Amino acid sequence: MASVLRTLNRWTHRIFLFIGEVSxxxxxxxxxxxxxxxxxxxxxxxxxxxVPRLLVTLFTFLAxxxxxxxxxxxxVGIIYNRFKKDGFARRFLEVFGDLCVLICGLFMLYYGGLRxxxxxxxxGTLPMTGLKTWWQFVPIPLAGxxxxxxxxxxxxxxxxxxxxxxxxxxxxxxxIYCDSIQEEAAVADGAVxxxxxxxxxCSIRPDGQKKEDDxx
Amino acid sequence: xxxxxxxxxxxxxxxxGLLMIRVPISFAMLLSTLATALITGTNLTVIVQQMISGVNxxxxxxxxxxxxxxxFMSEGGISEKIVDFATLIVGxxxxxxxxxxxxDSMFFGGISxxxxxxxxxxxxxxxPMMVKQGYTPDFSVxxxxxxxxxxxxxxxxxxMVIYALAAGGGVTIGSLFMAxxxxxxxxxxxMLLFCFxxxxxxxxxxxxxxxxxxxxxxxxxxxxxxxTIVIIMVGVAAGVFTxxxxxAIACVYAFILTYFVFRSAKFRNIGQVFKRTLKTLAIxxxxxxxxxxxAYMMVELRVPDMLTNFxxxxxxNKYVLLLIINLMLLLLGCFMDMAPLIxxxxxxxxxxVTSPAIGLSPIHFGIIMxxxxxxxxxxxxxxxxxxxxxxxxxxxxxxTSYHMLPMYAVMIVALMLVxxxxxxxxxxxxxxxxx
Numbered sequence: 001m002a003s004v005l006r007t008l009n010r011w012t013h014r015i016f017l018f019i020g021e022v023s024x025x026x027x028x029x030x031x032x033x034x035x036x037x038x039x040x041x042x043x044x045x046x047x048x049x050x051v052p053r054l055l056v057t058l059f060t061f062l063a064x065x066x067x068x069x070x071x072x073x074x075x076v077g078i079i080y081n082r083f084k085k086d087g088f089a090r091r092f093l094e095v096f097g098d099l100c101v102l103i104c105g106l107f108m109l110y111y112g113g114l115r116x117x118x119x120x121x122x123x124g125t126l127p128m129t130g131l132k133t134w135w136q137f138v139p140i141p142l143a144g145x146x147x148x149x150x151x152x153x154x155x156x157x158x159x160x161x162x163x164x165x166x167x168x169x170x171x172x173x174x175x176i177y178c179d180s181i182q183e184e185a186a187v188a189d190g191a192v193x194x195x196x197x198x199x200x201x202c203s204i205r206p207d208g209q210k211k212e213d214d215x216x
Numbered sequence: 217x218x219x220x221x222x223x224x225x226x227x228x229x230x231x232x233g234l235l236m237i238r239v240p241i242s243f244a245m246l247l248s249t250l251a252t253a254l255i256t257g258t259n260l261t262v263i264v265q266q267m268i269s270g271v272n273x274x275x276x277x278x279x280x281x282x283x284x285x286x287x288f289m290s291e292g293g294i295s296e297k298i299v300d301f302a303t304l305i306v307g308x309x310x311x312x313x314x315x316x317x318x319x320d321s322m323f324f325g326g327i328s329x330x331x332x333x334x335x336x337x338x339x340x341x342x343x344p345m346m347v348k349q350g351y352t353p354d355f356s357v358x359x360x361x362x363x364x365x366x367x368x369x370x371x372x373x374x375x376m377v378i379y380a381l382a383a384g385g386g387v388t389i390g391s392l393f394m395a396x397x398x399x400x401x402x403x404x405x406x407m408l409l410f411c412f413x414x415x416x417x418x419x420x421x422x423x424x425x426x427x428x429x430x431x432x433x434x435x436x437x438x439x440x441x442x443x444t445i446v447i448i449m450v451g452v453a454a455g456v457f458t459x460x461x462x463x464a465i466a467c468v469y470a471f472i473l474t475y476f477v478f479r480s481a482k483f484r485n486i487g488q489v490f491k492r493t494l495k496t497l498a499i500x501x502x503x504x505x506x507x508x509x510x511a512y513m514m515v516e517l518r519v520p521d522m523l524t525n526f527x528x529x530x531x532x533n534k535y536v537l538l539l540i541i542n543l544m545l546l547l548l549g550c551f552m553d554m555a556p557l558i559x560x561x562x563x564x565x566x567x568x569v570t571s572p573a574i575g576l577s578p579i580h581f582g583i584i585m586x587x588x589x590x591x592x593x594x595x596x597x598x599x600x601x602x603x604x605x606x607x608x609x610x611x612x613x614x615x616t617s618y619h620m621l622p623m624y625a626v627m628i629v630a631l632m633l634v635x636x637x638x639x640x641x642x643x644x645x646x647x648x649x650x651x
């Protein structure tokens with residue numbers, strides 16, 4: 001069951017990643033074409049502003065969902081980083097974070113869907129493309145669905161924090177710094193990483209203090 | 217306790233509370249907004265409407281374009297070309313590499329618009345060179361990190377686009393770009409002067425002279441990437457295209473340069489470039505969407521008005537008020553990243569600084585805010601540029617930041633000049649009729 005869910009999740013995201021990449025490329029092409037047409041042919045495209053706006057809305061919410069999948073959204077780890085790696089406190093904060101994201105996903109799915117349904121009942125259309133106005137709200141429930149799906153998989157342990165799809169497991173600047181110090185220690189120690197040195201390096205807090213109990 | 221007071225506590229306290237326990241910033245913002253909406257009885261579909269209106273904006277397109285442009289340039293390995301060009305100009309003097317460090321950040325900042333990208337790309341080239349020549353690793357890292365902040369002020373800077381969006385319709389991206397150019401260069405020249413006056417104190421080594429036969433190649437290699445700045449600055453200033461259009465053109469130009477002119481990147485890796493762009497955009501664009509709803513709630517609760525009244529009640533002196541605001545931004549910048557702070561603090565502080573008590577131009581304030589938050593990127597405990605710099609130079613943060621104290625002082629002096637002499641920021645946009 002878990003592997004089926006993982007496969008389903010992977011393919012859903014791959015499709016949306018493809019849509020996101022195409023949207024980004026299409027936005028650039030349309031805007032560049034507008035400039036070229038204006039200066040070279042003295043003409044323009046009537047939908048040149050409306051379509052990129054729709055695409056950027058779609059792109060934003062798809063990127064938001066992909067950020068949840070690969071845990072690339074920006075976090076402040078001042079308190080989290082002070083707890084022991086793999087300890088209960090860190091695990092608790094991770095689960096709490098996933099729960100918060102799940103609530104946001106459910107909100108986007110339900111209220112975004114509600115907004116779409118409400119707009120469907122209205123007769124308004126977008127001025128240039130003639131599309132119904134509810135189309136511009138579709139990205140929110142779509143992203144809500146993906147965020148809910150991902151959060152549930154993370155909470156149930158089907159997906160693990162390092163199990164990324166689009167990128168290397170995300171590290172904040174502090175972690176990158178810690179890793180570089182560990183690498184340095186490994187080189188100094190004849191390419192064999194001494195756990196104690198690495199622990200000591202990473203026990204240096206960003207504020208410059210050293211944790212006394214962590215010094216080997 | 218009134219409902220409004222409770223709502224404000226939940227909105228601001230809830231946001232910072234969730235933030236501190238590692239809930240992603242965008243979702244912490246959305247959750248506190250939702251909780252406040254439930255308290256005030258606001259219809260939750262209004263929050264959805266606000267999120268959409270936050271990103272359904274043509275100017276917003278400039279952000280993905282600028283970020284993708286920076287990724288294309290990084291993929292093409294322009295850092296070495298820029299460093300060679302800067303070495304050609306100032307590398308021959310005593311302490312040449314220190315000057316090169318200041319100058320290449322100015323050039324690279326005009327291409328990438330990101331301090332962290334600047335530190336990681338240029339730092340990995342310049343820092344080892346400086347250490348090899350005899351500069352201390354702490355000085356080399358410190359100088360790289362501080363000079364990288366120019367990238368946030370010298371156009372293009374996607375943070376300026378974020379500020380323009382957060383400020384509403386009153387500020388154009390083009391005018392912000394023009395306003396940032398002189399303060400960015402001021403910071404760069406301040407660091408150059410600092411290196412010049414401290415050359416004996418730090419005992420800088422002699423520079424290296426580039427042979428004449430290499431000059432032309434180096435100039436040609438650097439001039440093509442640097443033409444990006446011309447496309448954006450001249451294009452926007454002359455009214456040839458809008459800031460968004462200039463971003464798209466610059467992006468296409470960077471693509472052609474990397475894949476067809478220099479041929480320094482492989483086509484099969486283009487998917488990775490798009491993925492890296494998407495990763496950055498996931499953070500920035502989500503934040504913009506959610507911050508719009510957050511700002512809506514703050515305005516509903518009249519938080520900016522309350523802050524204005526409070527600050528004006530403390531003192532009516534314009535300069536003291538500006539100092540308080542600078543201090544507030546510097547402190548916040550030490551703990552939080554730039555984009556979320558711009559989105560949160562702009563709707564709160566803009567009414568304060570544009571009120572008759574201070575009477576600042578929104579363009580000038582944008583530059584002050586970005587300058588303050590740029591300093592925050594170089595300071596512990598949360599300074600992503602400092603962390604990346606220390607990772608590149610393999611130096612401990614506490615020691616490097618101690619050695620950076622004189623550089624922080626130079627940055628603060630430059631910030632004060634930008635804050636209290638409006639013409640530094642406003643001269644160029646005023647001259648071009650953009651302010």
